[in-house]
Each structure stands twice: as C-alpha cells, then as structure tokens.
Amino acid sequence: MIELLRQAGLNVAPHSKGRILVEHFGLRYPTIDGEVEAVRDISLHVEPGEFVSILGPSGCGKSTLLNALAGFLKPTDGSVSVDGEPISGPGADRGMIFQNYSLFPWKTVVENVEFGLKMAGMGASTRRVAARTLLGLTGLTDFENHYPDRLSGGMKQRVGIVRALATGPRILLLDEPFGALDAQTRLIMQQILTNIWQQLRISVLFVTHDIDEAIFLSDRVYVMTAKPGGVKEVVDIPLARPRDPSVCNADAFITLRGRLMNLIREESLRAMGGEMNADALKGIATNLGGRDLSQVV
Amino acid sequence: MRLVDLETTDKSDIAPAVVEHLEACRPISAQASPAKRWLRMNGQALQTAVLGMISVGLFLLCWQLLTANRVDLYVRFENVPSPADVLASIRREMFTTEFGSHLLVSCRRIFIGFALAAVLAIPGGLIMGRFRLIRAVVFPVTEIMRPIPAIAWVPMSIMLWPTSEESILFITFLGSFFPILINTLHGVDAVDPVLVRAAKCLGAGEIAIFREVYLPSALPQIFTGLTVGMGVAWVSLIAAEMISGQFGIGYFTWQAYSLVQYSDIALGMVTIGVLGLGSSLGLRLLGRMLMPWRAGR
Numbered sequence: 061m062i063e064l065l066r067q068a069g070l071n072v073a074p075h076s077k078g079r080i081l082v083e084h085f086g087l088r089y090p091t092i093d094g095e096v097e098a099v100r101d102i103s104l105h106v107e108p109g110e111f112v113s114i115l116g117p118s119g120c121g122k123s124t125l126l127n128a129l130a131g132f133l134k135p136t137d138g139s140v141s142v143d144g145e146p147i148s149g150p151g152a153d154r155g156m157i158f159q160n161y162s163l164f165p166w167k168t169v170v171e172n173v174e175f176g177l178k179m180a181g182m183g184a185s186t187r188r189v190a191a192r193t194l195l196g197l198t199g200l201t202d203f204e205n206h207y208p209d210r211l212s213g214g215m216k217q218r219v220g221i222v223r224a225l226a227t228g229p230r231i232l233l234l235d236e237p238f239g240a241l242d243a244q245t246r247l248i249m250q251q252i253l254t255n256i257w258q259q260l261r262i263s264v265l266f267v268t269h270d271i272d273e274a275i276f277l278s279d280r281v282y283v284m285t286a287k288p289g290g291v292k293e294v295v296d297i298p299l300a301r302p303r304d305p306s307v308c309n310a311d312a313f314i315t316l317r318g319r320l321m322n323l324i325r326e327e328s329l330r331a332m333g334g335e336m337n338a339d340a341l342k343g344i345a346t347n348l349g350g351r352d353l354s355q356v357v
Numbered sequence: 358m359r360l361v362d363l364e365t366t367d368k369s370d371i372a373p374a375v376v377e378h379l380e381a382c383r384p385i386s387a388q389a390s391p392a393k394r395w396l397r398m399n400g401q402a403l404q405t406a407v408l409g410m411i412s413v414g415l416f417l418l419c420w421q422l423l424t425a426n427r428v429d430l431y432v433r434f435e436n437v438p439s440p441a442d443v444l445a446s447i448r449r450e451m452f453t454t455e456f457g458s459h460l461l462v463s464c465r466r467i468f469i470g471f472a473l474a475a476v477l478a479i480p481g482g483l484i485m486g487r488f489r490l491i492r493a494v495v496f497p498v499t500e501i502m503r504p505i506p507a508i509a510w511v512p513m514s515i516m517l518w519p520t521s522e523e524s525i526l527f528i529t530f531l532g533s534f535f536p537i538l539i540n541t542l543h544g545v546d547a548v549d550p551v552l553v554r555a556a557k558c559l560g561a562g563e564i565a566i567f568r569e570v571y572l573p574s575a576l577p578q579i580f581t582g583l584t585v586g587m588g589v590a591w592v593s594l595i596a597a598e599m600i601s602g603q604f605g606i607g608y609f610t611w612q613a614y615s616l617v618q619y620s621d622i623a624l625g626m627v628t629i630g631v632l633g634l635g636s637s638l639g640l641r642l643l644g645r646m647l648m649p650w651r652a653g654r
Contacts, residue, residue: 150557152559156555156558162549164552165650166573175561179561207650211372215372223559224558
C-alpha cells in the first residue's frame, strides 16, 4: 500500500516518526464562577506506529487532549509534543478525524480528499490522481464526484479518513469517529481503520467511550477519570494481530472488557456525583444486560 | 458483494448516491420506460406548472371582468385599462425606440447600481464577519444608515451628486447595499467552526480558509442577500426615476399618468414586474451554477 501511495505522488511519513509525548498536561480556563479545571496532570505516550485509545465517560476532557495535540488549545500546565517538537498550532503533519465527519459540503468527495494536497501546493492534475488512489483504497472510486450530503455516514467517514491521510501525517487523531454510526457500520469501519493503520503503520490516538471498540482497535488503552479529567489507569491489550471481529468472544477479550467496565463504571458514577448513589443503582447493571451504565446514560 | 433488488428493497436506508449508482448500473431492460421515468421524476413539477398557469389565467379573467364591466365598488375600475388595452399598448409601444431606450436605461442603472453594491457589500460583509474589530468599528454606522429607506435619500442624493443620473445610481446602489451586507455578515457568522478547524488541520492558512471555507459556506446566505437586494434596488430605482428622472421605465410610467395614457401605466407596471422577475430568475440561475452542491434542495 505504501508503495502504491508513493507512486501516486503521496507523501508517507516514515515509520520512525510520530512519537506522541504528553507530560503532566493540564488545562484550566476562567469562567464567571472562577477557574474550571478541565483536565489535570495527564501523562501518556504513543510510540511510532502504535494504536492507543483514550477511554472515558462523556465530559472527561478526552477531546481537550486531542485539541491540544491538534494545536487548537495551549496547555496551561505541562507539555504536549510530537517527535520532540512542542506543538505550536494546527498543521497538516497531524491528521484529525471528527465525529461529525466535517467534510466540506461544497466540495465533491474527490475535492474533499484533495484539499490538503491543494493546501500543500500540489498541482491540480497530480492531486487528482493522488486523491483517486486514496479513494480506491476505501472503495469510494464510484462516488468521487458526489457531494457529501448524498453519502451515508459510513461513506462520509471513509472520506474523512482518506482526507486526513492524504497529506502524509505522522500521527492520526480521531475524536469518537464512529460514534454517530450504527453498530454494524461501526464494526466495518473499525476493520477498515485497522487495515489502513497496519499497512501505513502510522501512530494513532483514538478517543472513544465504547469499551469494545477500544479493546478491538488498540495496543494500549488509557482510562480517564471524571472531571477534572486525568489518567485513571493504563491497560495493555495483548491480543494478537491481525484481529478478527470474532476476537470479541475470546476469553482474553472478555476479561479485558470486564476490567475496563469496572474502571469506567466507577468514573461514571463519580461523574454523576450526588445525583445517584450506589444503592440506587443496585441491579441496574444486570437489568441492562451487563452493559455499562456510561453507555446507557 | 450483496446484491440489491431495486424494486423490492426499502431504499430509505441506503445513501442516495448508492441508489443512483445502482439505478445507473441496471440493465436498460430492467429500467422503467423513459416516459414513466420522466413522469415519476417530474410529476410534481408538472403539477406545479399547471396550477401556476391556472392561477395566472384566473387573475387575468378577474382583471378583464372588473375592467370590462367598469365595476365601482368604492375601488373604482372605470379608468383602469383592461388586459386587452394593455396588450394593444404592448403591441404599439414595445418596439418603438423610445420605449426601448427607457427600458435600456433602467436596466443599465440596475446593473451598475446593483453590481457596485455587490462588489462592495460582499467583501465588506466577509471582512466584517471575520474580523471582530473591524465589525465593531463599522457596524454601528451601518446600523444607523440601514433603516433609512433609499427613497428618503432622494433629496440628499440630488445635493450630493452633480448629475441626476449619478444620484439615481446612488439610490439604486444604497437600496441593495445593506441587504447584501447584512446577509453576507450573517452567512459568515453561521460558518461551522468545526469546518474551519478541519481546514486548519489540513494545512490551510488564513487566506485559504477565507476562500475555501468562509466564502462557499456563506454563499447561500449571500445569494439570499442578493435576491433581497435586487428587489429593493428595483423599488428604489423606480421611485427615484419617478421623482427625478427624465428616462427610465419608472419615468415612463409616471409620464403615462401625467399624459392620461392609462394603458401605458399598466404597461409600465407589467414591464417592471417582468424585469424584476427576470433579474431574480437570473440570480437564481447564477446561484445554482455557483452552488451545485445544493442542487437537490
């Protein structure tokens, strides 16, 4: 795949690149009621070619960290860097994929994919060839001249992924990218993403609140605490690759799921604070068929 | 690949682009007959057109009945020309050079006044929408000027400009300037900030974001402004011509009243209506050309 992309004139980041380092990252912002601490003392790292997930209840500041890595937020404490360079602003060396796809509605599928190449100054005919090659990888060639609002959610996000890959980023940042998709499509998208990642061996930081998704995709999962967000625990996912969707039924997977569920559950309850106490929740977990409360609320 | 039977499958689930693609891929024999397909696609448009014609026909009939019987129901129709009178007037005047030159003068005034307004108001609105400081400085003045109807500017305009031609152009310009400016401004306000962030992540600089995100995103609103502006431009132009002109279709209409040529009054009105309709139709076509992604709406 890498050879194919290079032949099409695309830039592919070398495997040795893309080391994400977050040290004691904290973010506070002033409000009328005083200072609010969104995240506190997050330290994590993603080695080149690694797939790492951040798992946490909603509102725990998962996106805050991604936004800092993308260059939209400046840390008030600590530092965030990629390959040793502190992040000074947004740039095409870090690809970002959004939950709501964020395709440009006024551009066709192929024009969306071309956008980053156009910004990099690539000529019109060269970038068209390059974009078509990328679309071919995700089976979207037939839809290259459609506008995004004619596509299904899964197709939109496939465009979102190749658009982010077009500029040859060193790292890929995904902010709950499959959160708006139905369960079936989500599984397929997870496989597509894994495929691409395995071949390009690009570093990935993936934000999600879906436990199964985090296990299936990742080498390592950081479980977040509720507000202010921080790292509660780091869980390694030692499942062999390539992973088949049937891995969800493996004992190792089920054990990991149970462990992550407990961690998340504690935080979800803490996040709900005084609204609910442990007694009020007794029996709810079983009524929900064993699903975690954070997935329901 | 799963085969989809287009006749029996519920298509609401599938992305529109996929349905189109599948439809195009079907063998000709399996497709509905051309006439049936045309009817299926255009049935509603056909119905609208027929109803439209009926409504215009009824309007003309009422007009004919009221004027032919010289109805006097507080509102007096005895001096109002009948459709036949107007038709005769059209036959007589339409191809005279005098009427033609009135027409041409008005069109030229609209074109210059409106084009000047668009050229100044669109960039003005974009810049005001983008830069808070410029907006804070300029906005109060525009808010004071905006509620003053362009017609109220007639005496002032005559004092300001050396010739009456220039003052009429100025009034036409003023009429369309503010609707275009305000709508462009709102269009910029409504830009999805996530799209701006997506563009930044793909390496877009300030100018590129302006061109690739703010402008196309605001375009539908800009066209709303242009359409409203065009309407107000005609109102202002006709009023200005009636008051201070020696040429133009507004002057023609007023003159017809002074010269007791009542059927020419209606001719002038009908002509103004047709010109207004034509210019807004032209704008709509231009909009459709510039915004192909909104074709389905």
